[in-house]
Amino acid sequence: METCYFCRKGILEDRKVTVDFRWGDKLIVIEEVPAKVWNECGEKYYSAEVSREMDKIAVERKKEKVIEVPLIRLPATPSALA
Numbered sequence: 001m002e003t004c005y006f007c008r009k010g011i012l013e014d015r016k017v018t019v020d021f022r023w024g025d026k027l028i029v030i031e032e033v034p035a036k037v038w039n040e041c042g043e044k045y046y047s048a049e050v051s052r053e054m055d056k057i058a059v060e061r062k063k064e065k066v067i068e069v070p071l072i073r074l075p076a077t078p079s080a081l082a
Helices: 048-060
Strands: 012-023 026-038
Touching: 012 048, 026 048
Parallel strands: none
Antiparallel strands: 012 026
16 A cells, blocks of 8 residues: 555545646646645646646646635744744
């Protein structure tokens, strides 16, 4: 049986997921992406073929629709490492 690298437990399931795919300074949202997903922690794995297809989509930049995404910057705070 396979074990998740992160949570070390759970069951690997076939699912269709939505991926926030970053290509350079662009954010592209790709829906209906086939993935293997751990049901315990949500870690996702994509086949090489699916990864190549996402790269191709990002390069071609053909879009079906455009969505608005708010961008919020965290205010200056003391270091989280302190």
